[in-house]
Amino acid sequence: MVKSFDPVFDNLRKRGHRITPQREVILQIFRQLPNGVHLSADELYVKMNELGYNVSLATAYRTLKLLSSFGLLRELTFAEGHKHYELKQDSLPHQHIICVNCNSTLEFEDHFLEEIGQKIGLKHHFQVIDSQFKIFGICPNCQLNK
Amino acid sequence: MVKSFDPVFDNLRKRGHRITPQREVILQIFRQLPNGVHLSADELYVKMNELGYNVSLATAYRTLKLLSSFGLLRELTFAEGHKHYELKQDSLPHQHIICVNCNSTLEFEDHFLEEIGQKIGLKHHFQVIDSQFKIFGICPNCQLNK
């Protein structure tokens, strides 16, 4: 990975932030994540340690917040009381269906909702950062096991 | 308020729950709330004490959870790290625009998104409970004060 050519690192530098090994590792992990997978701070922390990178949980939190603050990551809250993060790939806008019983999530692609969010935001003079459509319900599996 | 004729109390009883003064107060407060206002557990607690009802914070949390569990209240998470609740009035579906800078929220009515949520949920065989569309951005006010 050639740091100087990576737009994310350029972006960090431009804002006066530094490129550290910890930030490189975190970014790399998110980039290698299968499509649609999102991590909590703790899951990220565990994964880093499994891979042999000794990054502290505090740094995980700080980095997730930093990368979200300028739109590289998307911050998601479902129902379990902690946040999840995923790479924000403008190419693949998608939303979530959440089972309030087992907390599982399902994704569905949708370019349309993304546009609606932009439109409504603009109408109210907001500078839109992210639009999230969440459907809460009971998944097929949990409907059976009741 | 005639308890026996209130569908909410009927609903509670039907599920084996009891009608207590605390639950009556909480329901009453939510019903008297101006349209579109939502409360956190703590805000509800403070309001109850201001009105002279000494209900504990624990009971506030327990009641909010209970009333949300069968769809009387809608549980909202914005960005400040605590949940908000509002009466779920099927007559007035609405969604939120949230300023990630000052945490203020703006509402917009929308019947359309409600239907989309139902449709997408059904397609994936979910029993839909609530659909929430959230737009995160910077509000006009915060754009100026930068």
Place this chain on the structure above:
DNA sequence: TTTCGTGCAAACCATTTGCAGCAGC
């Protein structure tokens, strides 16, 4: 060399819970 970033542990804060007494029904 000047900041900024990190690790650690302690602090924070929203929320949950164990328990004893009280109150619906």
Place this chain on the structure above:
DNA sequence: GCTGCTGCAAATGGTTTGCACGAAA
């Protein structure tokens, strides 16, 4: 009278923070 509900205080769990040291620029 049985059992669920409440209040209290303590516990929990995710997240943040103060501080001293190490490292990017």
